[in-house]
Amino acid sequence: MSKELEHAFVTELECNQNVVHKVCTLYTNDRDAHNDLFQEITIQLWKAYPKFRGDAKFSTWMYRVALNTAITLYRKSKKNVKTLDYETVFFKIKADEYDPTEEQQLSLMYKAIKQLNDIDKALVFLYLEDKNYNEISETLGISEVNARVKMNRIKSKLKTILNP
């Protein structure tokens, strides 16, 4: 593969790496696993890159490859969620917008999401990324109706986790 292609790919991924990091954070529990999954997703993206025609946005195209890698191709098993002590807070908290009650509520939500199964996480991820049900159904290979039903079930599942 040519140098130009390589350069174009790395530049695109560098700009859009946040999406991949988000997937890694959802599916792994420590920094090593995070980096490992990030690398595997990068390899899969790179292998598939020659087929990327530019008819979709690079970031859109990335969702499918990243999720497929996390759900299906990535081999290493996750460590038990219960033993997790790393990154109970997902995101950097900016000092100026720190609101203790809201921050705490969000942190609990993130923790609850991490307890979901792989498929549910994928749905939540796409939902949070503001993808519509059509896109969600196409990415996962389920019908749109089922995607909606599933999402509603996840919402109640999350409620149960949060208010046991």
Added chain:
Amino acid sequence: MDDLELLKKDWQKKEINHPKLSYNDIHGMLWKKSSSIVKWILIISIMEILLPQVVYLFPSFWSSDGMLFYNNLGLTSPLLFLSVIYYGVVLYFILQFYKRYKEISVLDNAKNLMSKIIKTRKTVKNYVFFSLSMILLFFMTVVFYIYIDDDFIKTIELSAKDISEISKEKLENIKLLSMVIFTTVGVLFTLLVGFIYFLLYGLLLKKLNRNYKELRRLEV
């Protein structure tokens, strides 16, 4: 208000708590080796295709005495016959595996991707069942030919040349013992390989099978 809606806003405006990777970091990852399960399936499958070949060809690797043993049993044509069928079917499996392996694409939707990986693995599974049956059949054929060999003394004389006078009773015992040994080795070997195989794939595909079931469950 919907909790998830609140989360959505937060999710989109925030940066993930992880050091940002530089151009060079990412560039360095491009040539690293993938450890995806598809790659593992390929490696294991190639091993599985090669391994039975080695075992199956074993008789011809043995000493010339060993080959004579088979010749004397009258096994040459049955073995040749088995070999022709065996390699024909192996070729079919290799072609089918290659075709299915090629169809696996990370750009497919999650369900199709999983289903294609499972199909590819099923080809290997069928192949392993077939190979194990052939190995078992090979051992059983030997046992059968020992059983119908009226002149077993002559047959083993060539393997162990100093046999001179053996009573009929002793001969029957030797014959029986040979049959028992061949049967035991054949069955144990088949079971062992089968066990290793299922353990290997069971561990490798545990996660994939679970996720596939979850997706399939939605469609019912």
